[in-house]
Amino acid sequence: MMKKGSGEIFTELNVDKMRDFFRHKNKRMVDKKTTVKEAIKKYVNDGDYIATGGFGGVRIPAALIHELLRQGKKELGFAGHVSTHDCQLLSAGDCFNRCDASYIVGLEARGLSKNARRKFESGNIKVTEWSNAALSWRFKAAAMGVPYLPCRTMLGTDTFKYSAGKEIECPFTGKKLLAVPALYPDVAMIHVHRADMYGNCQIDGIIVADDDIAKASKKVIVTTEKIISNDEIRNAPNKTIIPFWCIDAVIEVPFGSYPGNMPGEYYSDEGHLAEWLEAEKDPEALKKFLDKNIYSCKDFNEYIEKNGGAEKIKKLKKLEHLQ
Amino acid sequence: MDKKYNNMELMITIAARNLEDGAMVLVGTGVPCAAAMLAQKTKSPNLTIMFEAGGVAPLLQTMPISVGDSRTTYKALKATTMAEIMEFCQAGVVDYCFLGGAQIDKYGNLNSTVIGDYYKPKTRFPGSGGANDLASLCWRTMVVTPQNKNRFVNKVDFVTTPGYLNGGNSRTEAGLPENTGPYKVITDIGVYGYHNETKEMMLLSLHPGKTLDDVKNNTEFTILIPDKYETTSEPTDEELKILREKVDPNKIIIGRE
Numbered sequence: 001m002m003k004k005g006s007g008e009i010f011t012e013l014n015v016d017k018m019r020d021f022f023r024h025k026n027k028r029m030v031d032k033k034t035t036v037k038e039a040i041k042k043y044v045n046d047g048d049y050i051a052t053g054g055f056g057g058v059r060i061p062a063a064l065i066h067e068l069l070r071q072g073k074k075e076l077g078f079a080g081h082v083s084t085h086d087c088q089l090l091s092a093g094d095c096f097n098r099c100d101a102s103y104i105v106g107l108e109a110r111g112l113s114k115n116a117r118r119k120f121e122s123g124n125i126k127v128t129e130w131s132n133a134a135l136s137w138r139f140k141a142a143a144m145g146v147p148y149l150p151c152r153t154m155l156g157t158d159t160f161k162y163s164a165g166k167e168i169e170c171p172f173t174g175k176k177l178l179a180v181p182a183l184y185p186d187v188a189m190i191h192v193h194r195a196d197m198y199g200n201c202q203i204d205g206i207i208v209a210d211d212d213i214a215k216a217s218k219k220v221i222v223t224t225e226k227i228i229s230n231d232e233i234r235n236a237p238n239k240t241i242i243p244f245w246c247i248d249a250v251i252e253v254p255f256g257s258y259p260g261n262m263p264g265e266y267y268s269d270e271g272h273l274a275e276w277l278e279a280e281k282d283p284e285a286l287k288k289f290l291d292k293n294i295y296s297c298k299d300f301n302e303y304i305e306k307n308g309g310a311e312k313i314k315k316l317k318k319l320e321h322l323q
Numbered sequence: 324m325d326k327k328y329n330n331m332e333l334m335i336t337i338a339a340r341n342l343e344d345g346a347m348v349l350v351g352t353g354v355p356c357a358a359a360m361l362a363q364k365t366k367s368p369n370l371t372i373m374f375e376a377g378g379v380a381p382l383l384q385t386m387p388i389s390v391g392d393s394r395t396t397y398k399a400l401k402a403t404t405m406a407e408i409m410e411f412c413q414a415g416v417v418d419y420c421f422l423g424g425a426q427i428d429k430y431g432n433l434n435s436t437v438i439g440d441y442y443k444p445k446t447r448f449p450g451s452g453g454a455n456d457l458a459s460l461c462w463r464t465m466v467v468t469p470q471n472k473n474r475f476v477n478k479v480d481f482v483t484t485p486g487y488l489n490g491g492n493s494r495t496e497a498g499l500p501e502n503t504g505p506y507k508v509i510t511d512i513g514v515y516g517y518h519n520e521t522k523e524m525m526l527l528s529l530h531p532g533k534t535l536d537d538v539k540n541n542t543e544f545t546i547l548i549p550d551k552y553e554t555t556s557e558p559t560d561e562e563l564k565i566l567r568e569k570v571d572p573n574k575i576i577i578g579r580e
Contacts (some may be wrong), residue, residue, distance in 0.1 A: 106449035
């Protein structure tokens with residue numbers, strides 16, 4: 001008797017329907033530059049399932065998530081694939097009601113987010129458990145256009161029991177394997193180092209799952225530290241991690257990963273992340289903190305200005321380069 | 324008691340001694356990272372360090388805060404995807420991984436998901452992260468953790484990460500790769516391994532000054548005590564000097580006591 005997890009699959013699993021969707025995406029090289037406000041308004045609907053790139057506190061699409069909160073997007077699903085500061089933000093905005101969880105509510109060595117925990121301990125969020133590899137391979141399956149991938153993780157554990165994976169028998173060797181279903185998000189939000197106006201993206205440092213997330217998602221919004229020319233992309237084609245046809249919107253947002261780390265550019269603002277954790281201890285304090293840092297800000301730049309502006313960024317750049 | 328080292332320094336040193344030259348190890352932040360750095364700077368210069376977020380073989384200068392931050396790729400040999408790191412583990416090239424957790428049982432199963440009922444948890448923790456994958460796919464799992472009755476429990480509330488599951492052959496029968504599993508548990512009291520057949524936790528060595536009563540009084544289940552066990556050899560002056568001056572000069576990890 002092959003076992004299966006009791007968790008729910010929150011996303012589309014019909015690979016032919018998805019092929020048809022991708023067939024009809026606009027594959028012309030057109031100028032996709034827009035604003036954060038417009039992109040979130042146009043591409044994210046209440047109820048959508050979203051995926052965020054980066055690694056929780058590293059190369060995260062912070063500017064896009066802030067705008068998601070400001071526009072009050074609700075009832076989203078999201079992939080908690082090492083979701084640390086991004087999970088903290090989405091929890092603060094009360095933006096979601098379901099989650100594929102491999103790593104949520106924590107900020108690694110910094111501690112746990114009290115507010116995110118409150119949400120997940122309320123019993124009001126539908127959660128399906130996964131491991132990091134399982135979620136990575138779920139994105140990869142979608143990127144490959146297959147309904148599942150076989151793997152050898154999670155077997156025998158409660159993580160499997162509360163997942164939506166299924167045990168299968170290898171048709172060649174008879175070995176017991178875990179099948180993880182493809183994950184096709186409605187919208188992906190990714191922050192990169194450089195992109196041209198068509199959406200060809202370069203990333204320095206770790207890629208995490210962003211190549212596969214971009215290929216797996218119906219719509220992809222990219223913020224970039226810098227918009228570069230198409231010539232620069234063509235001069236180093238091996239550096240293109242995400243090709244233009246995956247991308248729907250491109251926005252230049254310098255320091256767009258703040259307070260997260262941007263490899264090679266600036267280090268994480270640990271002081272500000274500590275303020276976040278502190279503010280979450282008291283719901284009233286958190287409300288004030290969010291008003292100051294998100295809801296009263298007209299854009300992401302105002303948020304950075306309120307937290308030290310150019311001087312702070314200069315400091316974080318020095319830290320990044322171990323100076 | 325006036326000791327020349329603290330518990331953190333002791334645990335890091337023991338962990339480092341378990342990483343032989345030429346091995347590959349997947350580490351997290353904190354103690355595991357410090358242990359791998361210490362091993363590299365002492366007897367194992369050819370130890371390859373990897374991080375699950377995508378960093379491969381960095382020349383670590385300072386302690387990373389995140390397993391994905393730019394410290395994990397400082398002068399690294401490769402910066403890649405999480406899928407590729409997990410594929411290295413699944414393919415069988417990674418010898419060791421280091422894990423922690425809120426609870427551990429006698430078979431080395433770990434809980435980092437919930438305390439209490441799953442659907443209405445008393446406490447929600449982050450979940451597996453990469454822990455389940457590393458413990459499933461790397462050859463040997465090492466756990467470094469303080470030892471007390473709240474952590475060393477009869478039954479973990481949730482098996483986030485596989486140890487030997489129900490003991491005996493149950494791990495292989497579940498479909499996990501052959502000959503993998505928990506290897507050592509390093510605590511502030513002693514070092515433990517696992518019984519060859521039953522796969523129950525078993526004492527290997529007691530730290531200087533610790534007693535069998537300390538083991539018993541800080542564990543809910545019964546740890547097997549063999550006829551012969553060792554006394555853990557203390558950190559040497561050389562190890563302590565390198566740990567304090569080269570690995571963690573800002574006392575980020577070793578100052579936690």
